[in-house]
Amino acid sequence: xxxxxxxxxxxxxxxxxxxxxxxxxxxxxxxxxxxxxxxxxxxxxxxxxxxxxxxxxxxxxxxxxxxxxxxxxxxxxxxxxxxxxxxxxxxxxxxxxxxxxxxxxxxxxxxxxxxxxxxxxxxxxxxxxxxxxxxxxxxxxxxxxxxxxxxxxxxxxxxxxxxxxxxxxxxxxxxxxxxxxxxxxxxxxxxxxxxxxxxxxxxxxxxxxxxxxxxxxxxxxxxxxxxxxxxxxxxxxxxxxxxxxxxxxxxxxxxxxxxxxxxxxxxxxxxxxxxxxxxxxxxxxxxxxxxxxxxxxxxxxxxxxxxxxxxxxxxxxxxxxxxxxxxxxxxxxxxxxxxxxxxxxxxxxxxxxxxxxxxxxxxxxxxxxxxxxxxxxxxxxxxxxxxxxxxxxxxxxxxxxxxxxxxxxxxxxxxxxxxxxxxxxxxxxxxxxxxxxxxxxxxxxxxxxxxxxxxxxxxxxxxxx
Ligand SMILES: Cc1cc2nc3c(=O)[nH]c(=O)nc-3n(C[C@H](O)[C@H](O)[C@H](O)COP(=O)(O)OP(=O)(O)OC[C@H]3O[C@@H](n4cnc5c(N)ncnc54)[C@H](O)[C@@H]3O)c2cc1C
Numbered sequence: 001x002x003x004x005x006x007x008x009x010x011x012x013x014x015x016x017x018x019x020x021x022x023x024x025x026x027x028x029x030x031x032x033x034x035x036x037x038x039x040x041x042x043x044x045x046x047x048x049x050x051x052x053x054x055x056x057x058x059x060x061x062x063x064x065x066x067x068x069x070x071x072x073x074x075x076x077x078x079x080x081x082x083x084x085x086x087x088x089x090x091x092x093x094x095x096x097x098x099x100x101x102x103x104x105x106x107x108x109x110x111x112x113x114x115x116x117x118x119x120x121x122x123x124x125x126x127x128x129x130x131x132x133x134x135x136x137x138x139x140x141x142x143x144x145x146x147x148x149x150x151x152x153x154x155x156x157x158x159x160x161x162x163x164x165x166x167x168x169x170x171x172x173x174x175x176x177x178x179x180x181x182x183x184x185x186x187x188x189x190x191x192x193x194x195x196x197x198x199x200x201x202x203x204x205x206x207x208x209x210x211x212x213x214x215x216x217x218x219x220x221x222x223x224x225x226x227x228x229x230x231x232x233x234x235x236x237x238x239x240x241x242x243x244x245x246x247x248x249x250x251x252x253x254x255x256x257x258x259x260x261x262x263x264x265x266x267x268x269x270x271x272x273x274x275x276x277x278x279x280x281x282x283x284x285x286x287x288x289x290x291x292x293x294x295x296x297x298x299x300x301x302x303x304x305x306x307x308x309x310x311x312x313x314x315x316x317x318x319x320x321x322x323x324x325x326x327x328x329x330x331x332x333x334x335x336x337x338x339x340x341x342x343x344x345x346x347x348x349x350x351x352x353x354x355x356x357x358x359x360x361x362x363x364x365x366x367x368x369x370x371x372x373x374x375x376x377x378x379x380x381x382x383x384x385x386x387x388x389x390x391x392x393x394x395x396x397x398x399x400x401x402x403x404x405x406x407x408x409x410x411x412x413x414x415x416x417x418x419x420x421x422x423x424x425x426x427x428x429x430x431x432x433x434x435x436x437x438x439x440x441x442x443x444x445x446x447x448x449x450x451x452x453x454x455x456x457x458x459x460x461x462x463x464x465x
Contacts, residue, residue, distance in 0.1 A: 001272045005285040014264045014290065020072075020192045021263075021292050027162050027194040028173070031307065034166025035181055041169045043068045043153070043182040044345060048160050048172070050075030052327060053188025053313045054143040055334050059095050061150035063342060068180050069152055072159035076144035078137060080289050081208060081247040082327040083130045083219065083239050085412055086110065091335040097146055106142075108242050109133040112217040114411075119224040120386060121393030124400040129408040130221055130325065133241055160189065163309075170308045184341070184350050185309045191292040193315035197303045198294035200372065201256050203263040205271050206249035207288040208241060212281040216240040220248075221411060224392075225277040227385035231378035234270070236278045245286060248279070251293065253375040264290055293326065295319070297369035298453070299446040305356035310341060318359065320368050320413035329413055333359070363457050364415040370438050370450045371395070380441050391437060398426035417457040 006014070035041060043066045047057040050071035061067040069075055089107070092098045098106070110132050117123040148154060158174040163185055172180045187193050191201065219239040226234070238248035250271045260266055268290070275283060296302050296317040303311065312318075312334070319329035340358035344350055373379065374391055384390075399407040402423060409415045410423065428434050439447055 001275065001283055001285065003269060003272060005272065006268065006288055010288050011265075014268070015262075017192075017291065018262055018264055024192045024194055024196065027160055029162055029194065030164045032166065033164040034171045034308075035169035036166055037168040039166070039168045039181070041181045041183055042066070043180060045184055045186055045341075046070070046170070046172050046180050046182040047186045047188055049188035049190060049193070049313075049315070050144070050154070051078065051188065051190055051313070052140070052330050053186070053190075054140060054147060055092075055097070055330065056186055056188065056312055056338055057152055058097055058143045058147040058150065059334065059338050060342070061147050061152040062097065063338075065342070065345070067147070067150075067152040068155065068182065069147060070155035070158040070160075070174055070180075072157065074156045075147075075154050076140035078140050080136055080291065080327075081241070081287075082134045082136050082139075083247075084132050084134055084325070084328045084331065085129050085408070086132050087128075088328045088332050088412070089132065089134075091331055095335050095338075098142065102142070106134050106139050107132045108135050109216075109240060111219050111240055114219040114221045114239075116222040116392075116396045117220070117224070118389040118393040118396065119226055120389055122397055122400075124396040124407075126221070126400070126407045126411065127404050129411045130239070130328070131219060133239055133247070134327075160194070165306070165308050183308070183345060184355075186341075187309060187311045187315045188313050190314040191294040193311070195303050195306075195309070195311055196294055196315050196317070197301070198296050198317050199255060199300045200253055200295040200297055200376065201259065202251040202253055202293040202295070203259070203267050204249050204251040204293050205264055205268045205288075205290040206237075206247070207290070208245050208247050208286040209283050210245055210286050211283045212246045212248075212279040214238070214240055214244075214246045214279065214281075216244070222392075223278065224389055225274070227389055228377045228387070229385070233375060233377055233388040234274070235375075238279070246279070247289070248275075249289070250274070253295075253372070255376060255379075258378070263292070295372065297372050297446075298366055299369040299373070299442070299449045305352035307352050308350050308355075310355045310358065312337065316359070318365075320365055325411070325413060362414060363417045363460075364409070364413055364420060366453045366457065367417070367420050367450075368413075369453075370442060370446070373441050373446070374438060376441075387437070391431065391434065394431035394434065395423075395427050398423055398430060402426060417460075421458075 047069040057069040161175040232252040
């Protein structure tokens, strides 16, 4: 297979995404000049971006808020396929957005177990993690229909041009020209958000394939087929779908300032060229899926909170930088975050501090950063192309030995501090050089921040008994 497998429309969209990513900061944003206290406002909430964050729009509209949603594409038009762990789907029912039967119908397939495999190392199985394949189109269509039925205003094909915040609300300007006013702006614009200031990004390409030789009972969470090439460690992910289909992605970690000129297009070239290293078979591409997955190592500053602007989803970087299950993280977190936002609206507390407090970061996320930066080769000189594989092999063999609960919690971003330390100790036993290797990749400031986070969590754990 070659680039010819991508339709002209797909290539156009790839280029638009690449441009949109490069130009994401070009918005006219001001922290003054917006509506005064007591001014008439059209909406309670304006949601910028109707991708997966549409779940916020649908839920808040169903709870009686006046909601407007706009997206530069069609609202609810995904170009992804998603997998998730079964338990993570509960909030879709708890929120009353879907019935249990509707959620069951969203799950296309549930496979037996997942694996992680590092080139030159072992294969490490895990159960009850990312084992449900969700019909992304059906989910997004369902959210769009629910938002509309609950009275939300939907503006397809409108991009954010800028916004101005005032004491009484926020005025949002769109392109083509249109102005909306609201009490709060929710930014769900994902990796292209003008607020996103992530320090890591994974260009990700692939799609739904037919004709590959796969085991339909096994999801492949992280797999490598070679060492570092061109200063990058490429990683595959793949999971079975209906009728012998297999969704697969190729991605790598990079700091945004080191992205090549056409990140998605050049990665697709590699995807087609190296797919036979990963899977045998006479493959055809049924549906291309791609995008930028942003991440925060949390070892450098995150975006500061703003008055009347709440970041959600990928724009907020809520998922783990290491496993980036953004879909799982969003479905898991939207309900408490949306309910906390409703409370802030009721109390009319919409300043930066009040909005920042709608989200409490799980401890596991705070400590992944040091490990994640190991996935970004080229930050420091290294002569061994297998360094990332060897380190991850030691880490995942420890996880597998520590059992499904801990291994699963690690992959789902839910590992607690004590379990994280158990995992680090087990890995250090297998590979005593691990701390030296991790610290060699970090700057002094990053080491200080990581140690401070680990120390803070240890103290909290100790004082709470
Ligand atoms: C290829 C790929 C595969 C993935 N697979 C998985 C998976 O299997 N499991 C998992 O847990 N996670 C997965 N993820 C991550 C998951 O898709 C994201 O975490 C999730 O989609 C984030 O939702 P979001 O609403 O924040 O952003 P998005 O879903 O990216 O939506 C952002 C929306 O904002 C719109 N937008 C952008 N800029 C503007 C603008 N200026 N004006 C108006 N609208 C704008 C876009 O058109 C888009 O509709 C995958 C990601 C990718 C790229």
